[in-house]
Amino acid sequence: MKSVFDIIIVGAGPIGLACALEAKRKGLQYLIIEKGALVNSLYNYPVNMTFFSTSEKLEIGGVPFVSNTIKPTRNESLEYYRRVTIASGLSLHLFEEVKTISQEEELFTVHTSKDKYTTSNIIIATGFYDLPFLLNIPGEALPKVTHYYKDPHFYAFQKVLVIGASNSAVDAALETYRKGAEVTMVIREKDIGERVKYWVRPDIINRVKEGTINAFFNSTVAAIRENEVDINTNDGLVTIANDWVIAMTGYQPNLTFLEKIGIKLSADEVRKPLYDTDTHETNIKGIYLAGVICGGMDTHSLFIENSREHAVKIIDNILHHKMAVL
Template sequence: MQDVVVIGAGPCGLSAALELQRRGLKPIIIEKECVVRSIYLYPTYMTFFSTPELLEIGGYPFSTPNEKPTRLEALTYYRTVAQRSGIEIRPYQTVTGITPLAGGGFELTVQTRSGAVHTVRTRYTVVATGYFDHPNLLGIPGEELPKVTHYYREAHPYSGTRTVVIGGSNSAIDAAMDLLKVGAEVTVVYRGETYSPSIKPWVLPIFESMVNKGRIRMLFGSRVTAISEGAVTVSGREGSLELPNDFVLALTGFRPDRALLTGAGAALRDSDGCPEHDPETMETTVPGLFIAGVAASGSNANEVFIETGRLHGRRIAEYLVPGHE
């Protein structure tokens, strides 16, 4: 019987394990991919909005000569913290089910990359699974084509191509600007009627200028209704348009998967699908089952960031081992 199993080795899962370890428990982390895979999937040359101290976990300082850390620096930081902490991390193993035990605790069903299945028993379970594996799908014909991706890494492969970006958030705007620099013909399709208020204020004027000069085509109040090998169909203010096209970046956001939690009997709020939990302890309606990070968000997964999600583990640890300094 393990003390605690943390499901997910993202920054918030790592933070929870470190807080639990600090209070004398022996957590293990089970992660279906690599450590901090969400950050690995960020755009290659991305720079964080946050300053390094807001990304720190476990008391380990995040040193960087830059005001804002880069993706590569974050990967190095979290990987180093994971290695130095000595916490047991089991990568490339997927928890497929959580079963509460009659006498207390849980039995987790775990599948390895080879397909082998085994179980792990634990007194407590923390679900910190994030959301990057579950993009918000468009539900339109052609979305499954190889030319379509929900993840933007870097602009180079799209040089000289006709690329449609779907979305109006910072990720879509940043991608469009990158694509422009490598000589792509860029069209941004956004269902909003005007620019999103969340766009970084230092980026918006530059982007607007590119649109006004005709270097980027911006289609407001529009949506892509179909994708084919050589075109996309857009419905919006200008009626139905068929745009010649080589690639589609569907940057429409992501959503948490609640299957593990609901399968264990945890209740969700009717209003936004957020797991019912005590915000002081992060415990769900199932005793001993906790959530951390994006798992604690509602329908808007962006309401929880590393800056806030990293603190969830401290609440869990203080509840399980009160009064420990």
């Protein structure tokens, strides 16, 4: 017969790992379940990405993060979180997706793509990087369109359309341009995003000003075809030749999953989950939220650096309940 876990942690991102480290430190029996690779969201970041945060702000469990420069790269972060996982001997199952959660009295059953587990508590730390915002336009499903950008070499000497003006869009535009791509940006706003990394923003602005990267501001993509793209601009519909579309339109948390298991969301457009800010326990006793998922659609308010404290709050509350029962 399988044992009953004190905690099942859904998501092996930095905050899920932080929760596991705290659970292990406090002697609780836990298991992390992750549908993808270790720190899957970070793995899917662009290969050459540099974090906005400094390395110490990305640390978890009090383990130092030493990087070559003040602001670490994607590869350094993958190495760091992997080494933390190994050194701490964290218990986790990768490439196993949580499908449903059921409850009987005070115990939960977590049903996954591979098995099922019984637990007294659940921590959901699933982030927001798995579900891109779709354009919902003709041609978006073509193989030439991607909502994730990895490496610039693939686009060398190609006609590339980059949609968006966030950090990821700007990185994609600059990197593919420097590999020889003919880059066009389509930007809904009137300017490059204010949140773009301060050492990158002047670069993209200057490339647009000099015309080496073409940009349509106050514009949207109307349709995508095999060799062309239609763009709605202030001057009317413009059609340009195109080989690849990199749609950096942003991402959203899987709030449908929360609703399906009974967690209440706010009625406004933010759809923020209902939870106690002191303990992070939701309206369902025994189910907790950690990390970016706590902000609902407001994905810009929570980061690794200001979500690490969630682990301590949650584990202390679970331990308090556990001791009260004994």
